[in-house]
Amino acid sequence: MRNLREKFARFMVGRYGSDELNRFLAMLTLVLIVINLFLRTNVLFVLELICLILFYLRMFSRNINGRFQENQRYLHYQFLVTETFRKWKFRFQEGRKYKIFKCPNCGQKLRIPRGKGKISIRCRKCGHEFLGKS
Ligand SMILES: [Zn+2]
Structure with a gap:
């Protein structure tokens, strides 16, 4: 078991690993899998596969700068989305008061x-x- 962990650690040297975008991809894959348990459509299945493949490609990528840039772009959009929701919530609360x-x-x-x-x-x-x- 320890040997396997060491092998994996050696394999990951010089590779990108995980970041916020990858955590998002993992979550998205999980959500898609759960939704597809009920819907059972091929479209969702293909999306699941794409997310999973992207997840592993990014994790094992040696182009660390490229992946870093992607993550920065993701964080930018994530910020915009959370800010928009925060404003909506604020306006809703103001509207009630x-x-x-x-x-x-x-x-x-x-x-x-x-x-x-x-x-x-x-x-x-x-x-x-x-x-x-x-
Ligand atoms: Zn007036």
Whole structure:
């Protein structure tokens, strides 16, 4: 067992190994396998294979710089996706706490806390007052 581990360690010398993109590929493969347990389609099966092959090709690759660049690109997109979700979540939470009114005089958007009933709203831009239900 120890011998096998040593052989593998020697095999991996100078090879890329694992990174965030590979962890994502492994997760994706797993998710696809589970989904395909129910759907049993060839398309998903081919996708599973592609993900798995990419996973091993990247792990055993000797082009470390190339794989590093791929991972950097992946991290960039991952950041964009998580940021977008974070913004959506924020807007959703804000939307439950506040109501947005538009001043009928100047068009300024005003954020008013919800649940205060019918109130008089004073525009902070032009000073116009109007009634609104929060
Ligand atoms: Zn106004």
